[in-house]
Amino acid sequence: MPILAGLSEEMKASRPLADIQVGICLHVEPKTAVLCQVLVDAGAEVVITGSPGTTKDPVAESLRATGVTVYGCAADDAVAHKTNIASVMSHRPQVILDNGADLAACAARQGVSIVGGTEETTTGANRLREELSGDVPFPVIVINDSPLKAIVENQHGVGQTVVEGFMRTTNLLIPRRKFAVIGYGWCGRGIARYLKSYGGDVVVVDTDEIRALEAALDGFEVRGLDAAAPWSDVLITVTGRPDIVRREHLESMKDGAILANAGHFSWEIDLAGVARHPVKEGVERLDVAGGKRLYLLASGEMLNLAGGGGNPIETMDLGLSLQALSLARVAQSTDALVTGPQPVPDDINRDVARRMLAALSG
Amino acid sequence: MPILAGLSEEMKASRPLADIQVGICLHVEPKTAVLCQVLVDAGAEVVITGSPGTTKDPVAESLRATGVTVYGCAADDAVAHKTNIASVMSHRPQVILDNGADLAACAARQGVSIVGGTEETTTGANRLREELSGDVPFPVIVINDSPLKAIVENQHGVGQTVVEGFMRTTNLLIPRRKFAVIGYGWCGRGIARYLKSYGGDVVVVDTDEIRALEAALDGFEVRGLDAAAPWSDVLITVTGRPDIVRREHLESMKDGAILANAGHFSWEIDLAGVARHPVKEGVERLDVAGGKRLYLLASGEMLNLAGGGGNPIETMDLGLSLQALSLARVAQSTDALVTGPQPVPDDINRDVARRMLAALSG
């Protein structure tokens, strides 16, 4: 992770978090440990808890060995998680790094004063805007909404690794295979583009006319889902919305066709009432009306994560670097920041883009 | 022009401009004549003038034969143009189709009451926003700012035809040739992409870090202009800004290197004081310090227009269709429109996108 490594060197010298108490809620796993180390090197006192069930105990142990306070363990359930959050907040952190707004919600409940924080997820940002609206009297920089994530992670990271996940789970050649990509957002255009660059016969489905026209001029055939489903050998959803592929679409598909999802939730394909039979790792057979067999990859979970190696390292490097710089900003100068959830400051985006460009030119 | 042809059929039946007086300022050339015919078929009374020097007299003649009132001729100068504008306005048009805000300025001066209008150019839109700010008490839909134009005309139309213009003026193969594309906006990414798809070795220059990172992830090497200029065999500017390539860049280039511009104005390459010698059609030799010879394509004017066949027909079809629907909207329901310059209404963009998709699927 060259960007984070460079930041770490700089922050060791400049110590932008000197004597700042940082409270963190984030999966306690190796990459998080790297971020914690950067924050510690930047001068912070770090106290962290994970999410229910995701804490890796050896990582927690090694973090403790470096002076980080860690609450929780792999066995924690939702109740234990709540206690852990309270424990983190009991350290009176000046700055928080949040995941799903759990720390912010606790601070709001307790009326604890916080200088500011960051939030990893769009879900957390929505919670801040809705459920916690008005209760968060400090700035929270939302990392996931950075345009850099759309470019690096969604378009290219997801695009390349979804193709990898398809090859890994199926061991099939791509040329001339008929792929229907449902959704031409950032992820969808990455997937469509990389499949086509491999010789796939790619049809794009998007109900937004402007995106559909973009897809056409990018060289893709555009169809409605009703026409794309029975045509496709492989149908991949990536719309972000539920119940896009429904019973009637499944029944219209060819015997032997393959289904996968690359959207955040597995809800895009409605599998209610469909019999599922494991075939091999990452592949289930679906029996649909009329004796047709369809094949579902990675249980309908994100194909690149559940069926492949997950997002490339570069996307972590990017995300963690945005976190480190945004936390330092919050700690040092909240003047330029408004109250509540907000995008990553433009100059931080540009700084990280410049660093990533330098790393790519290595 | 299948979109416009389809619209024409529909408007013949629905007659959305029945008995509306439409005043037009637009180059009087064949494609304009087609638009006029659509407006006449839609029920309009049309009165038109061109811009100084661009009127094609035979087209004017044929328009008159169909009942359109035409002012001006090929020989017109700026003074005559002003008179022509006034003549058009003397017809008291309810609706205007403007180019550079000439009709709107006249209406403002005369205090003439207008229902609304359209403006073809971004230049005209800027004039409405600045010089004429507050003086245009009616809605003006700005055609050139439609996202469809960015997609269809800028990225793909300009992208493909700039490559065509390069091949036409130079008769050179593209594989492994070193191209520096300066500017990674809509046009620049189209040019870079099509050159690369032809095997060109393409370096992108953009001072905007986010765009530069996009270019890198799209597979392009990114450099600063200082490094790209001496490396390149061919340097193409498309930034929209003046004096990007300056004397020091020219002097750093390789003997025999080629320069071209694809931006709207020829000002991007500063040629002040550089000796220019015609070599063959579309190619001039530039003598720069140190005895180096550079080659300038199409006099530094837009390479696809001045050195090639110009924008593809599809971009005209798109632009004229946006004009026809926007004029009908202005004539029929200004309620949903604000006063002053404004984007093409979203539903019109979507309608035209849908029509273009249908035409592409033909």
Next chain:
Amino acid sequence: MPILAGLSEEMKASRPLADIQVGICLHVEPKTAVLCQVLVDAGAEVVITGSPGTTKDPVAESLRATGVTVYGCAADDAVAHKTNIASVMSHRPQVILDNGADLAACAARQGVSIVGGTEETTTGANRLREELSGDVPFPVIVINDSPLKAIVENQHGVGQTVVEGFMRTTNLLIPRRKFAVIGYGWCGRGIARYLKSYGGDVVVVDTDEIRALEAALDGFEVRGLDAAAPWSDVLITVTGRPDIVRREHLESMKDGAILANAGHFSWEIDLAGVARHPVKEGVERLDVAGGKRLYLLASGEMLNLAGGGGNPIETMDLGLSLQALSLARVAQSTDALVTGPQPVPDDINRDVARRMLAALSG
């Protein structure tokens, strides 16, 4: 495997191997079992042995259940293999399907009369031409030399799965990464092309000037190995020849650079005397002079097999179908065949190409 499935249906009806004794030496694994079933359905009596150590006992068991005679088991060593070969030959097969010319060598030694056979590998074909030259008085069709394998397996199958293996072992993004592909044969051009289609910065190395020029016109930068090695982030060999990347090249590479091989043998990178340390699955660290660390993927074995999911199913379908048709040809009409090793008959290649095209158009 749609081609083989179609052939199986046809051969069940036409029974081209009716009452023919077929002796087979081929890895006893699931795909071989499928081929055996096709041969049995075509009327053959099948007797088979594997290669030392590659026999999967459950597959052997299931083959026996269908009436196939199987010699050998997973525990076999070279001595046991020799006995197994003799056992197969003791059945007096009229037709043999050979792997490495083991059956043919036995037949030559014993002076057994054989109608004809097929040979899977180029290695076996070379053995027939050299060591066994003059001792094989019957036609042997060499499957691996079919132009279809070059197209389907080498260019596209290997090309796509090497990229998959790279992503799987490294979890790295491809755009702008610097790849040196050493060798621009069928495999090399597939690898280079797919890496480039993913945005990789690909340099091709080939000492053959014609191939190098092809690479350049295909859009790749061409360099010598001495220049490519220190430039590359990732160096992939696929030349088919030994000791291409030598100590001096390794020492010239960047700290942190990655090495992989996609050629048949792991001999292309000379690792003699280089310290190797496992890092994670599929990745070893190499310590070279000057404290540099390089990373070797898949132990230098074929990256797509040892580091990824292996060749796509379509390439097996192709190879087994060529086997089935070639065996039937040998059994039915040796008149058109010469004695000794020879290419797959042109009409069989065309027949299989036609069947594969039909399958791709599905």
Next chain:
Amino acid sequence: MPILAGLSEEMKASRPLADIQVGICLHVEPKTAVLCQVLVDAGAEVVITGSPGTTKDPVAESLRATGVTVYGCAADDAVAHKTNIASVMSHRPQVILDNGADLAACAARQGVSIVGGTEETTTGANRLREELSGDVPFPVIVINDSPLKAIVENQHGVGQTVVEGFMRTTNLLIPRRKFAVIGYGWCGRGIARYLKSYGGDVVVVDTDEIRALEAALDGFEVRGLDAAAPWSDVLITVTGRPDIVRREHLESMKDGAILANAGHFSWEIDLAGVARHPVKEGVERLDVAGGKRLYLLASGEMLNLAGGGGNPIETMDLGLSLQALSLARVAQSTDALVTGPQPVPDDINRDVARRMLAALSG
């Protein structure tokens, strides 16, 4: 023409044609003049004539000014041409550079003794092998059959310039347009590839199953001509054979579809009895049964030559360089050459490939 320029420098020093009389039959046009100059610089006495009607008189004049003997003028007909050929041969050239075997035929008739020569065209090579078989007791190197021409000129040169010719004659966008490319030889695969890289929807037709399979794995849909013709918006022939597209295919096409040819002769589309009406430069309207209108580009002549700027300069540089080196070889060492027509010696191909690579790396 950097390769030829480099050769010229070397030959000025080494003078491989010192005092050799070189007789040439080749179109007298600017590029030929450049070649003549190289030969003169290499020490040759040059005498030249053109083909009927292709001599450009100013070029002839300027050649004469440099000491070259030129026979013929622009006004020459077939009879005059015959006399010119005889005039060239009357100089008793030791070495000939031939076009269509006209000089060789004259030498055979007259029994003139020649050391050896080159032949530009495949047509001339065929004449040497057939009509003149046995009558040419000297080596003739056939330039057009060099594998370099297939790579540089056919695949890339023709591929790129056919797309340019299409854009120039039609001014149409390429994305999603339906192109049928008939023939997947070197030219056809270049055309198909470049059209696809521009977003075209490309179907390939080839009756050779192996080529068809290659096309499919290269990502193209493959169809028969009967299915491709009615589907296509644009049909391009490049098979090298006559009467591929026949009346029934024309009548099956869509109203408004476009036809073009990129093969050497215009005979691939059978237009016998079809009414043709000029529309604009490079476009004719064809009226076929049922009131359908088709559009023929460049009169059915090679689209890149007759409708565009012709082959790129690099292909001339390549061809003329092969000529210069082959002539020097014939003059200096015929020992390694057999009698009669033969391919360019392998080492000359490799030498020129190396020089072109160096030029591309510039």
